[in-house]
Amino acid sequence: MPTTVPALVTEAAGKPLERSTIERRDPKPHDVVIDIAYAGICHSDIHQARDEWGGSEFPMVPGHEIAGTVSAVGPEVTRYSVGDRVGVGCFVDSCRECANCRAGEEQFCTRGEVQTYNGREYTGEQTFGGYSTQVVVDEGYVLRIPDGIELDVAAPLLCAGITLYTPLTHWGAGPGKKVAVIGMGGLGHVGVKIAHALGAEVTVLSQTLSKESDGKRLGADHYYATSDDETFTTLDSTFDLIVNTVSADLDVERYVALLALDGSMVNVGIPANSASIHAFSLANGRRSLSGSKIGGIRDTQAMLDFCAEHHIGAEVETITVDDVNTAYDRVVDSDVRYRFVIDTASF
Ligand code: NAP
Ligand code: ZN
Ligand code: ZN
Numbered sequence: 001m002p003t004t005v006p007a008l009v010t011e012a013a014g015k016p017l018e019r020s021t022i023e024r025r026d027p028k029p030h031d032v033v034i035d036i037a038y039a040g041i042c043h044s045d046i047h048q049a050r051d052e053w054g055g056s057e058f059p060m061v062p063g064h065e066i067a068g069t070v071s072a073v074g075p076e077v078t079r080y081s082v083g084d085r086v087g088v089g090c091f092v093d094s095c096r097e098c099a100n101c102r103a104g105e106e107q108f109c110t111r112g113e114v115q116t117y118n119g120r121e122y123t124g125e126q127t128f129g130g131y132s133t134q135v136v137v138d139e140g141y142v143l144r145i146p147d148g149i150e151l152d153v154a155a156p157l158l159c160a161g162i163t164l165y166t167p168l169t170h171w172g173a174g175p176g177k178k179v180a181v182i183g184m185g186g187l188g189h190v191g192v193k194i195a196h197a198l199g200a201e202v203t204v205l206s207q208t209l210s211k212e213s214d215g216k217r218l219g220a221d222h223y224y225a226t227s228d229d230e231t232f233t234t235l236d237s238t239f240d241l242i243v244n245t246v247s248a249d250l251d252v253e254r255y256v257a258l259l260a261l262d263g264s265m266v267n268v269g270i271p272a273n274s275a276s277i278h279a280f281s282l283a284n285g286r287r288s289l290s291g292s293k294i295g296g297i298r299d300t301q302a303m304l305d306f307c308a309e310h311h312i313g314a315e316v317e318t319i320t321v322d323d324v325n326t327a328y329d330r331v332v333d334s335d336v337r338y339r340f341v342i343d344t345a346s347f
Pocket of ligand 3: 097
């Protein structure tokens with residue numbers, strides 16, 4: 001018998017999230033039942049709940065930054081026990097057979113990884129995310145949250161953390177490298193902490209200087225306002241790596257000009273519209289423009305362990321389930337310091 005649990009549900013694109021219930025399956029042999037303590041609000045939740053990328057399926061329960069405690073396990077589970085502190089990120093299954101799955105890059109599963117919400121299990125059932133009190137996930141897609149990180153500040157690491165850890169490590173952020181992060185939001189602020197911990201020289205490129213003192217406290221060496229044209233003159237041809245976390249349309253061309261010789265700009269922000277760039281902007285300086293999407297299970301665990309070792313968690317504002325619709329508007333207005341996290345005790 002499936003279990004009926006409380007959840008925040010939206011019935012159609014842009015409709016408010018409302019208290020309702022959903023069903024969670026009985027644990028299969030390899031399943032872990034997780035009592036969710038906190039769920040982060042990622043801007044991707046908003047893009048999908050408002051169907052800004054197209055193809056959203058309703059009803060929807062968003063939430064792919066999940067932290068909680070194991071409350072039951074299926075009979076063949078070996079990795080987790082009742083009471084363990086665990087997390088779930090953006091996907092809950094993948095084919096496990098394709099080259100990308102075998103390489104530990106399950107987020108690029110060629111069959112299509114099963115998204116934590118707004119997705120379908122391979123059996124065809126709709127998936128529902130973390131704005132709820134419980135979730136049931138195969139143990140191979142569950143992460144261990146190290147003791148050094150509290151669950152509330154750990155939750156956003158499951159998406160924001162891995163989304164920045166992957167490009168920063170893949171493109172070699174470290175001592176002697178100049179790294180810029182565009183956008184001091186949910187992704188960006190965690191990126192500043194991780195890039196600093198990796199030893200890079202970190203610059204924040206934010207619309208204004210309103211968050212400068214926070215940025216420097218979190219590990220930025222420099223902080224510039226992109227509303228000031230002077231910034232683009234000062235920083236021309238400067239960075240080895242730029243990670244763009246902006247959720248809205250951006251003049252990518254302008255930022256690529258800030259890359260040094262052989263520098264790379266990596267888009268992790270996914271606005272609704274396309275951007276364009278002239279080939280000269282990349283040819284000049286042998287620059288690269290690329291993208292990155294979350295990370296595989298192995299790297300997500302490595303990120304959590306790295307964050308625990310360096311005492312990195314998200315800066316969170318804890319809210320109740322009744323605050324979520326207002327929180328969505330505040331995220332869109334860049335009015336969040338720096339990640340909203342839903343306390344599921346408020347269900
Ligand atoms: P967020 O908290 O809203 O942060 C985005 C930041 O972008 C804002 O804080 C703001 O920073 C800046 N920004 C917003 N509007 C802007 C504008 N019009 N012009 C310039 N800058 C602007 O969102 P998030 O949760 O970090 O997510 C950011 C994006 O990444 C979203 O599109 C999301 O869907 C995407 N995402 C991608 C992945 C992936 O795997 N690739 C994973 C998670 C999320 P300032 O106030 O500092 O300017
Ligand atoms: Zn996300
Ligand atoms: Zn696969």
